[in-house]
Amino acid sequence: MNELYVGALINGLLIGAVYALIATGLNLIFGVMRVVNFAHGEMVVIGMYMGYGLWRLTGWPPIATIPFALIGLFAMGYGFQRWIGNAFVARPQHVQFVLYIGLALVITGVHAVIFGPDPMGIQSAASFDVYRVAGLRIDATRLHAALAACVLIALLWAWLRFSLTGKALHAAADNLLGARAIGIRTNHIFALAMGMGAACAGAAGALLAPLYDTQPYLASEFTLLAFIIVIVGGLASLPGALLGGVLVGVAEAFAAVVIEPSAKSLFSYGLLIIVLVLMPQGLLGGRQGAGR
Amino acid sequence: MSRQWWAALVFVAALALLPLGASDYLLSALTLVFIAALVGIAWNLMMGFAGQLSLGHALYFGVGAYTVAILAERYGVTPWIGMGIAFAAGAAIALLIGALGFRFAVRGVYFALLTIAFAEFGRIVFEHWSFVGGTGGFYLKALSATNVPLISLRGGARFNYYALLVTLTFAWWLSVAVVRSAIGYRWRAIRDDEDAARALGVPAFRLKLLAVALSGGLTAIAGGWSGLIGGSLFPDSVLGMRLSIDFIVAPIVGGIGTLFGPILGAFIVVPLNEWSRELAQAAGINGLNLLIYGVLLMAVIIVAPQGGWPWIARRLGLVERVPCRPGEQARNGVAIAASDSTTGDTHGQTSGRTQGQTPSRAQGQTSDRATQ
Numbered sequence: 001m002n003e004l005y006v007g008a009l010i011n012g013l014l015i016g017a018v019y020a021l022i023a024t025g026l027n028l029i030f031g032v033m034r035v036v037n038f039a040h041g042e043m044v045v046i047g048m049y050m051g052y053g054l055w056r057l058t059g060w061p062p063i064a065t066i067p068f069a070l071i072g073l074f075a076m077g078y079g080f081q082r083w084i085g086n087a088f089v090a091r092p093q094h095v096q097f098v099l100y101i102g103l104a105l106v107i108t109g110v111h112a113v114i115f116g117p118d119p120m121g122i123q124s125a126a127s128f129d130v131y132r133v134a135g136l137r138i139d140a141t142r143l144h145a146a147l148a149a150c151v152l153i154a155l156l157w158a159w160l161r162f163s164l165t166g167k168a169l170h171a172a173a174d175n176l177l178g179a180r181a182i183g184i185r186t187n188h189i190f191a192l193a194m195g196m197g198a199a200c201a202g203a204a205g206a207l208l209a210p211l212y213d214t215q216p217y218l219a220s221e222f223t224l225l226a227f228i229i230v231i232v233g234g235l236a237s238l239p240g241a242l243l244g245g246v247l248v249g250v251a252e253a254f255a256a257v258v259i260e261p262s263a264k265s266l267f268s269y270g271l272l273i274i275v276l277v278l279m280p281q282g283l284l285g286g287r288q289g290a291g292r
Numbered sequence: 293m294s295r296q297w298w299a300a301l302v303f304v305a306a307l308a309l310l311p312l313g314a315s316d317y318l319l320s321a322l323t324l325v326f327i328a329a330l331v332g333i334a335w336n337l338m339m340g341f342a343g344q345l346s347l348g349h350a351l352y353f354g355v356g357a358y359t360v361a362i363l364a365e366r367y368g369v370t371p372w373i374g375m376g377i378a379f380a381a382g383a384a385i386a387l388l389i390g391a392l393g394f395r396f397a398v399r400g401v402y403f404a405l406l407t408i409a410f411a412e413f414g415r416i417v418f419e420h421w422s423f424v425g426g427t428g429g430f431y432l433k434a435l436s437a438t439n440v441p442l443i444s445l446r447g448g449a450r451f452n453y454y455a456l457l458v459t460l461t462f463a464w465w466l467s468v469a470v471v472r473s474a475i476g477y478r479w480r481a482i483r484d485d486e487d488a489a490r491a492l493g494v495p496a497f498r499l500k501l502l503a504v505a506l507s508g509g510l511t512a513i514a515g516g517w518s519g520l521i522g523g524s525l526f527p528d529s530v531l532g533m534r535l536s537i538d539f540i541v542a543p544i545v546g547g548i549g550t551l552f553g554p555i556l557g558a559f560i561v562v563p564l565n566e567w568s569r570e571l572a573q574a575a576g577i578n579g580l581n582l583l584i585y586g587v588l589l590m591a592v593i594i595v596a597p598q599g600g601w602p603w604i605a606r607r608l609g610l611v612e613r614v615p616c617r618p619g620e621q622a623r624n625g626v627a628i629a630a631s632d633s634t635t636g637d638t639h640g641q642t643s644g645r646t647q648g649q650t651p652s653r654a655q656g657q658t659s660d661r662a663t664q
Contacts, residue, residue: 036401084590084594087594088597091597093345093400093401093404094339094345094540094544094548095544095593095597097347097540097544098540098541098544098545098589098592098593099590099593099594101537101541101586101589102586102587102588102589102590102593103586103590104586105582105583105585105586105589106582106583106586106587106590107586108579108582108586109579109580109581109582109583109584109585109586110579110583111579112578112579112580112582112583113577113578113579113580113583116578117578117579216579220533220534224408224412224533227405227408228409231402231405231409235401235402262419262420263416263420265412265416266413266416266417266420269409269412269413269416270413272405272409273392273406273409273410273413276393276396276398276402276405276406276409277392277396277398278396280396280397280398280399280402281402
């Protein structure tokens with residue numbers, strides 16, 4: 001019995017790292033542009049189909065898809081934001097919502113047209129690999145996915161923190177007018193933020209491909225999941241995304257053990273409601289958000 | 293009577309005479325439009341006038357649908373009473389969510405996401421609640437031969453059409469009355485700048501709760517009708533996220549913060565949705581409808597981000613006053629309560645990001661973010 005809970009904890013932590021990568025992308029987009037990307041889960045599913053497609057064509061493990069997912073989704077996100085999305089950054093929230101909801105529907109529609117509505121799973125011998133540590137069985141696919149997600153998050157953080165472009169993103173997020181005044185091309189920066197955010201979602205999708213059966217309508221679940229995580233952790237807070245991802249991952253894993261797998265998101269929604277009521281800005285969002 | 297009232301009267305009269313020469317199919321389709329318009333009006337009261345963005349209206353809709361259906365089916369309560377109870381239930385849930393959110397200063401996008409969380413929470417609860425049928429759904433019995441539509445509130449396409457037309461007209465009249473009353477002006481003051489409104493003595497907390505409760509109650513009634521007409525209820529189809537999204541699209545496309553926008557939006561969005569669905573079915577391609585619908589949605593919002601009604605209202609000469617230019621309001625940073633949104637003012641630009649683009653963002657950036 002005890003092992004069951006420890007197993008759930010570990011599984012939750014591992015999947016939580018991948019969730020954190022999804023949420024980091026959403027947070028980056030929101031942090032820089034104050035835009036809520038309603039198509040985020042759809043972008044995750046694009047990554048999943050990339051992972052599945054590459055596995056079908058070449059037999060490579062989905063983790064090898066990461067570079068393709070990063071580049072492909074970055075290009076897509078950058079292009080969309082540059083040509084269409086940027087005009088909406090200054091518009092009211094509900095108008096932005098409709099644009100991104102439209103994008104989400106288009107992506108889901110394209111997926112359904114190309115791949116059909118049936119779930120597609122990756123079956124390979126590698127998915128049964130386990131590591132045995134101190135009597136515990138740790139799923140190898142999950143561990144690799146979590147490690148890859150952590151590396152990507154660390155790289156993104158380092159880039160945001162130390163590169164000049166990363167600093168420009170910070171500047172645009174902190175003070176848009178000031179950023180423009182010192183010559184930062186905010187059009188480019190916004191598109192960059194969307195591209196990076198989409199790339200995070202795509203890479204996370206590639207990592208999730210062996211863990212979930214891919215199907216087009218999974219997308220809204222991921223979108224909502226990402227929302228929950230960023231709100232629990234704090235919108236626009238990058239450490240918050242990590243904390244929120246892990247919390248939600250663990251909460252889901254425990255709910256699956258305690259209640260039943262289909263009710264697993266009940267726990268995360270409960271967590272979300274409690275956090276919103278007690279700390280509306282999220283656990284780590286206090287400094288960035290306004291504290292009123 | 294003003295030109296607007298005449299226009300509304302002509303419109304309702306035309307719709308009332310329509311069944312004389314229309315097929316049952318057209319009537320059922322229009323009934324769906326009326327339901328969407330009804331929810332749109334309710335949502336618009338909360339978002340367009342009081343400025344509180346809800347993305348979880350499916351919750352009120354679903355609760356209303358289940359309340360009316362279960363009371364009628366299990367306990368033999370006539371939907372006349374059931375609708376009242378549904379209104380109360382929808383309003384009560386909305387009050388709960390609103391009170392939680394507003395009391396703890398959950399604002400803007402955070403409030404919107406709180407409403408999503410509650411709606412999804414509700415859907416999952418209904419899916420695991422055997423009393424309401426769980427994922428298997430809840431069904432109403434087929435109509436008996438002795439059915440009297442005016443008692444059971446269930447009938448053929450024509451009955452449903454008129455029932456919804458009456459409900460919609462009533463809801464529209466109610467929204468006009470509320471929006472043009474002192475409450476409506478205070479709502480708009482809250483919407484445009486809540487802090488300024490409160491400084492002027494507007495009881496923002498209570499008025500926001502009123503908006504939320506009225507909106508939730510009306511939406512529950514729409515849900516009740518939808519359940520009676522459809523005859524079968526599933527958590528995913530009456531409480532799902534997709535429904536919440538469909539609900540907000542119509543008023544936004546029609547023109548948010550206008551009295552006629554939600555109705556216009558429903559007349560645009562619902563047929564588009566149905567048409568693309570039928571096209572996808574005819575072509576046998578799954579997902580084609582989503583693709584078409586999504587592209588059209590993006591096209592509409594790119595071409596007319598203010599919605600269609602302000603544009604049409606100007607063409608028809610239904611605008612009484614020239615709306616003040618958005619830039620002016622943003623610069624002043626004060627709520628101009630007198631800007632009458634009913635006549636096609638562009639709420640879109642009076643709040644939100646516009647202020648963020650002005651120098652105020654440089655100094656008062658924290659306060660800007662909270663209001664978004």
